[in-house]
Amino acid sequence: MSDSTAIVRTSLGAAPASLPEGPRRRGPAAMPAGAEQPGRWRSALSSIGKLARTTVFKLTLVYLTVFALFAVLLLGYFAWTTQRLITDQIVATVDAEITGLAEQYRQGGIRRLVIAVDNRSRRAGSNIYLLTTFNGQVLSGNIGSLPSGTMANTGWVETAYNRLDEQDTGAHFALARVFQLPGGFRLMVGRDLEERARLNQVIWSAGRWSAAIVVVLGLAGGFFLTRRVLKRVDAMTDTTRTIMTGDLSGRLPVSGTGDELDRLAENLNSMLERIEALMHGLKEVSDNIAHDLRTPLTRLRNRSEEALRSARSEPEYRAALESTIEESDGLIRTFNALLMIARAESGQARANMSDFDAADSVRDIAELYEPLAEDKGLTLRVEAGAEALVHGSRELLSQALANLLDNAIKYTVPPPAPRDEGGPPDILVRAAVEGERVVLSVGDRGPGIPPEDRSRAVERFVRLEESRSAPGSGLGLSLAAAVARLHGGELMLDDNGPGLNASLVLPRAVAGAAAGADSSL
Amino acid sequence: MAASLAGDDLRSSDRAMRLLIIEDDRPAADYLAKAFKEVGHIADLAGDGEDGLAQAQDGNYDILIVDRMLPRMDGLTMIGRLREQGIQTPALILSALGQVDDRVKGLRAGGDDYLAKPYAFAELLARVEVLARRSQSGGGRNEEMVYRVGDLELDRLSHRVTRGGEEVILQPREFRLLEYLMKHAGQVVTRTMLLENVWDYHFDPQTNVIDVHVSRLRSKIDKGFEQALLHTVRGAGYMIRDER
Secondary structure, eight states: OOTTTBOOSOTTTTOOOOOSOGGGOOOOTTSOHHHHHHHHHHHHHHHHHHHHHSHHHHHHHHHHHHHHHHHHHHHHHHHHHHHHHHHHHHHHHHHHHHHHHHHHHHHHHHHHHHHHHHHHHHSTTOOEEEEEOTTOOEEEESEEEOOTTTTTSOEEEEEEEEETTOOOOOOEEEEEEEEEOTTSOEEEEEEEOHHHHHHHHHHHHHHHHHHHHHHHHHHHHHHHHHHHHHHHHHHHHHHHHHHHTTOTTOOOOBOSSOOHHHHHHHHHHHHHHHHHHHHHHHHHHHHHHHHHHHHHHHHHHHHHHHHHHHOOSHHHHHHHHHHHHHHHHHHHHHHHHHHHHHHHHHTGGGGGOEEEEHHHHHHHHHHHHHHHHHHTTOOEEEEOOSOOEEEEOHHHHHHHHHHHHHHHHHHOOOOSSOOOTTSOOSEEEEEEEETTEEEEEEEEOSOOOOHHHHHHHTSTTOOOGGGTTSOSOSOHHHHHHHHHHHTTOEEEEEEOSSSEEEEEEEEOOOSSOOOSOOOOO | OOOOSSSTTTOOOSSOOEEEEEOSOHHHHHHHHHHHHHTTOEEEEESSHHHHHHHHHHSOOSEEEEESSOSSSOHHHHHHHHHHTTOOOOEEEEESOOSHHHHHHHHHTTOSEEEESSOOHHHHHHHHHHHHHHHHTTTHHHHOSEEEETTEEEETTTTEEEETTEEEOOOHHHHHHHHHHHHTTTSOEEHHHHIIIIIOOOSOOSSOHHHHHHHHHHHHHTTTOSSOOEEEETTTEEEEOOOO
16 A cells, blocks of 8 residues: 555654554553553454444445345356256156157057166166056166155156165155056156255355355455545545644645545645645735835834924924824725735625726726826827727726826836837837737836846735835735736736836627726716 | 815815714714814714614704714614605715725615725815705706806806806816816815716825826916916815805
């Protein structure tokens, strides 16, 4: 058994399974052997009870019963068929003999018949013969004794008899036919049934033995199988128990045979993998929350303390209070963004989704931010012509787009001289249908994100070093990514040569019932 | 302009309002009542849903401020009961649940506006005054086809805007922005209210996008005129008013 060949990172591969291996559990040498005895018995009994309760064992019993029943039926049928075959053979032989002897009688009369019967009777291992006169006087044959009245009726009869040449007095049985010859003579021809009986006996004793063997082997096999399965299930149970107590790194043992227990273990393992990743994410988030909320909270507290200690005039107090409120507004904003991401990631928002034109949302958001870009001296162009139907939440998608556009405006430095009209804009906002996908993208001419940092940039709270000084919660890209995932798509960050091209790649909704697409223009 | 959060400049309604604050958090309720009193309104308190319902039934209030999660009867149920009885006092729901669908649920239950905690008092005050005015005038301003503030005119049918008889050319969104401001002329309108009512967004845009839009609008309607009509109310939002 290779139970533990593929244990992956389990912390208790060596944990003892409480199987009926009681005697193995030797106490310290000093302990008298007798004192341990009752405990050992009890543990052995309880483990047998445990075995008997398992599904495998119950299945084994059921299987065994059904199998035994079938075996008995099969054997019975076999015995019955054999019996019938032998009987048929006897009948055929006896009939042939009688026909032959009757022919002798017809040709040569009683004298010839007596000679023929005499001859046949003397052959070794012959059939049994008896020829009598109409009043029962024996003329010929090899039968010593016969129950009286056997010859009275013609036809087939099963009877006890003794042969003339035999010494033993034990009863023999034969199947015989009594035949009435013209002139009142009666002829009985029969065949010993010992052969049949012996065969019967052989079959039945074989049946008994094999039944016993089947039961014993079945039970033993059941025990063996059960123990084997139980051992693996116990190992699994123990692993899950340590996992439940908090050690998520444990994995269920996989034997590598690919059986159903392995499949179960593999599935549970991948579930654990997912849980561990989630827990890891949760821990990271709480660490980040601790950092990103604690920092402004500390500032808030310090500023209030500072004002209490050193402010002298009303304007000073006022200024301190105003900065306190500003700081708490920032905190609320971060907090709201966190909640939003959590909601998007948990998929709760799926309940209120509808089909709407994402190109519309792109135009609206671009229109909202366009004055901001212009104020900063940036050119912003919108390419969102064709309808791009998406199934989702207009509000969340707009917020994701707003975050991307806000980032683009924040990080793009306006060119020193105005660009020529025909050249590429500083910021390009696009909505395009590409096959079965809708791509909403915001491209800028800012510093971009180096390829190695791109996947990290989407994580919560990550603000790349160069952008530390710019205001913002650092949650914009994470929120956009969470919204994209909620819609069954993803957020892609690409090089815009130079700059960053951030796109929300979403599955396209099937045209048709477009509800909730209330353009506010 | 004076930079006061609780001064008279925040209050924009002409007469004192009677408010009923239904909130189980006593310090929060006391703070609100005090703040409303400072701007000249009268506020009563109720500590749970059933008391709130009883008081709202016989008191003659201009507006109800209802916390969503209340002992004995939750805020939405309470508002539903009132509406069943035909009492149409405008209700503003305060809630710690601030997501869009929570909002929708609140408005569907009969609430007239929804504000997520935590909020700025200026935001609450602006919304309460807009709601109270709306119910007092019976939605009258909605029927007016032409809004007038000083020499500024906005024709809602022809989408024409003139100042001192001269046409002002506005983008569609600028028109809607001005329309909303003029509809609530003399009242403080917050940035969030503008984002919700003019753009139909309920999220926080993180940046001062609304300010940029308003200053653009201002440059179109106030530039070159002696009398400014579009004012910034510090710590609160904007107000369009003829100050003469």
